[in-house]
Amino acid sequence: MKWINHQIVTGFIVSTATDDAIFTASAIAGAVLPDKVEGSPPKENKAYWKWRKSHRTWSHYPLIYIALIAAAQFSKTLIPDSYFLIPTLITYALIGALLHIAEDGICGKVPIFTPSKKYGIKLFKVGSRSEYFFAALIILICLFARFGDIDSLLNLLNF
Numbered sequence: 001m002k003w004i005n006h007q008i009v010t011g012f013i014v015s016t017a018t019d020d021a022i023f024t025a026s027a028i029a030g031a032v033l034p035d036k037v038e039g040s041p042p043k044e045n046k047a048y049w050k051w052r053k054s055h056r057t058w059s060h061y062p063l064i065y066i067a068l069i070a071a072a073q074f075s076k077t078l079i080p081d082s083y084f085l086i087p088t089l090i091t092y093a094l095i096g097a098l099l100h101i102a103e104d105g106i107c108g109k110v111p112i113f114t115p116s117k118k119y120g121i122k123l124f125k126v127g128s129r130s131e132y133f134f135a136a137l138i139i140l141i142c143l144f145a146r147f148g149d150i151d152s153l154l155n156l157l158n159f
């Protein structure tokens, strides 16, 4: 999935679930994290294939992000109440990263149990029209979940 669609889909899901702009912004920032930690693909052919081989392995291993969420939550027991927002924002950024992995899992393969063995279902090709259709579908589902019934949704969209 393209970064812009990762950010849009993740943003709508977290916004619908939390109704909070700051948590949503954090999740959107985290929505590209698993790709960012890999760095950009090298231009040189041999280096590219070496990079490609480890693409979507450790960087897309969900257990790392789950452990970091647990650590962020645990840190709340050690810090004063006034700093609670920081671990919460980190948690939402990591949730954004987990959603990124799930989104990659429907257009390719990602690790689940171990970093090297990957699973996934290829619903569409990255950057294809189907990807944008999928993103639009998620947006509609989120809007429907948020506004409840089809009439208020159509009203909102000015139909």
Ligand SMILES: [Zn+2]
Binding pocket: 034, 035, 056, 060, 100, 104
């Ligand atoms: Zn990715």
